[in-house]
Amino acid sequence: MAQVTGVTYDAAVIGGGVLGCATALHLARGGMRVVLVERGALCAQASGVNAGTLSMLHFRRLELVSYALRAWEMWKTAPEWLGGGMEFGAQGGLVLAFNGREAELLEAKTAELKAAGSPVGVVDTARARQIEPGLGPGVVLASHCPMDGHANASLSGRVFRAALVAAGVDLREGQEVTALDPGSGGFEVRATGGIAVARRVVLAGGVWLGRMAAWFGLNAPVSCRVQQMAVTERMALVMGTILGNVNGRLSLKQVDNGTVLIGGGWIGKGDPDRGGNEVISASLVGNIRLARYAIPALARARVVRVWLGLRDVYPDDRPIIGPLPGIDDAYIIGCGISGFTIGPYLGKLLAQRILGQEPEMALFDPARVVTAR
Numbered sequence: 037m038a039q040v041t042g043v044t045y046d047a048a049v050i051g052g053g054v055l056g057c058a059t060a061l062h063l064a065r066g067g068m069r070v071v072l073v074e075r076g077a078l079c080a081q082a083s084g085v086n087a088g089t090l091s092m093l094h095f096r097r098l099e100l101v102s103y104a105l106r107a108w109e110m111w112k113t114a115p116e117w118l119g120g121g122m123e124f125g126a127q128g129g130l131v132l133a134f135n136g137r138e139a140e141l142l143e144a145k146t147a148e149l150k151a152a153g154s155p156v157g158v159v160d161t162a163r164a165r166q167i168e169p170g171l172g173p174g175v176v177l178a179s180h181c182p183m184d185g186h187a188n189a190s191l192s193g194r195v196f197r198a199a200l201v202a203a204g205v206d207l208r209e210g211q212e213v214t215a216l217d218p219g220s221g222g223f224e225v226r227a228t229g230g231i232a233v234a235r236r237v238v239l240a241g242g243v244w245l246g247r248m249a250a251w252f253g254l255n256a257p258v259s260c261r262v263q264q265m266a267v268t269e270r271m272a273l274v275m276g277t278i279l280g281n282v283n284g285r286l287s288l289k290q291v292d293n294g295t296v297l298i299g300g301g302w303i304g305k306g307d308p309d310r311g312g313n314e315v316i317s318a319s320l321v322g323n324i325r326l327a328r329y330a331i332p333a334l335a336r337a338r339v340v341r342v343w344l345g346l347r348d349v350y351p352d353d354r355p356i357i358g359p360l361p362g363i364d365d366a367y368i369i370g371c372g373i374s375g376f377t378i379g380p381y382l383g384k385l386l387a388q389r390i391l392g393q394e395p396e397m398a399l400f401d402p403a404r405v406v407t408a409r
C-alpha cells in the first residue's frame with residue numbers, strides 16, 4: 037500500500053486516548069510534525085467513558101501524588117492550554133470507612149498520602165456530615181480532600197480534537213494500525229487507510245498496548261479490568277462531594293445536570309481483543325447498593341443507563357512511560373489507575389523526553405516490565 041501523503045512525520049502516535057492526545061499535542065507544540073492514528077474516534081474508549089474523578093485520595097502508588105497534583109492544575113486550567121473547558125469542578129471529596137477495620141486502613145492510608153504531599157486529612161463523622169449532609173449512618177470515619185473534583189470525560193474527544201487540529205497534528209481517526217515496520221527512512225505505520233512514515237513512534241493504546249508491543253516482538257504485560265458505570269435520572273441535589281471508599285469499591289458523584297454517576301469496584305465481563313463485553317447485573321447491583329448505603333437518598337434514584345469501559349492494568353500498578361527497550365526511537369505510554377487524572381501531565385512529560393528536553397519529572401521506565409517475547 038502506498039504512503040498516503042508522501043511526507044515523513046517526526047512522530048506518529050498510535051492511539052487517541054487522553055495519553056496519546058496529550059503526547060501528540062505537546063510534540064506538535066514543541067515543533068514536530070505529528071500524525072495521530074486512532075482506530076475509532078478520539079477518546080471514545082477509557083478516556084471518554086470514565087468517571088472523570090480527579091482525586092488525590094486514591095493512589096496505591098504514593099509516588100504518583102506529585103504527578104497528580106500537577107495534572108489537576110492542568111485540568112483546572114484546561115481552557116488556557118487545551119483551548120476548551122472540561123466542566124472542571126473541585127467540590128471536594130471524601131473517602132468513607134464503614135467499619136473498624138476499614139477505619140484503621142483509612143487512617144494509615146491517609147497518613148501515607150499526606151506524607152506524600154496530598155492535601156488530605158482524616159475527619160470524624162460529625163465533620164464528614166457537615167461536608168456531605170447526605171451521608172448515611174453506616175459511615176464510621178472519613179478522609180477529606182478539598183481539591184478532589186471532576187472533569188467531564190465525555191468532552192475530552194471533542195476538546196482534544198480542536199486543540200490537535202489547531203496545533204497542526206495530522207489526525208487520522210477511524211484508521212486501525214495493523215503493523216509497524218522499521219525501515220531505513222523511518223517507521224512505516226501500516227493502517228487501514230494507508231501507510232504513514234515517521235521517524236519516531238509512540239504507542240498509546242491503553243488496554244491494547246500488549247498487542248502493539250508485539251509488533252516489535254516485545255511482551256508488555258498489560259491486563260484489562262472491565263469497569264461498570266451507571267447513571268441515574270436527574271435528581272434534586274442529594275450530594276455535593278465526590279465519594280469513594282477505602283477499598284476502592286465506591287465511586288460516586290452528582291454532576292451539574294443533576295444525574296448521579298455510580299461506578300464501582302465490582303466489575304463487568306469482557307476482553308479487549310475477543311469482545312463479548314457484558315454488564316454483570318450482580319456486580320451492578322453491588323455497586324448501586326453500596327452507593328445507596330453511602331447516600332440513602334439514592335434509594336429514590338432510577339438508573340437510566342449503564343456502560344462498560346476497559347481499563348489497562350500493569351503488574352506493579354505503576355505507569356509505563358518512556359522508550360521501548362531495545363528499539364530506537366520507539367516509545368510507549370500507559371497509566372492504568374487514575375489515568376484520566378494524570379494523563380495530560382504524563383503526555384507532556386513523554387513529549388519533553390522525545391523533544392530532547394529533560395522531563396520536569398521522572399518517567400516510569402517501561403524496561404522494568406516490557407521484555408522480549
Ligand SMILES: Cc1cc2nc3c(=O)[nH]c(=O)nc-3n(C[C@H](O)[C@H](O)[C@H](O)COP(=O)(O)OP(=O)(O)OC[C@H]3O[C@@H](n4cnc5c(N)ncnc54)[C@H](O)[C@@H]3O)c2cc1C
Pocket residue numbers: 050051052053054055056073074075076077078079080081082083084085086087088089090211212213214240241242243244263264265299344345346347348369370371372373374375376377378379
Ligand atoms: C469505566 C472507567 C472509569 C474510570 N474512572 C476513572 C476516573 O474516575 N478517574 C481517573 O483518573 N481514571 C479513571 N479511569 C482510568 C482512565 O480512564 C484510563 O486510565 C485512561 O483514560 C487511559 O487512557 P489511554 O489513552 O491510555 O487509553 P484509551 O483511552 O483506552 O485510549 C487508547 C486508544 O487506542 C486506540 N487503539 C487501540 N488499538 C489501536 C490500533 N491498532 N490502531 C489505532 N488505534 C488503536 C483505541 O481505540 C483507544 O482509543 C477509568 C477507566 C474506566 C474504564
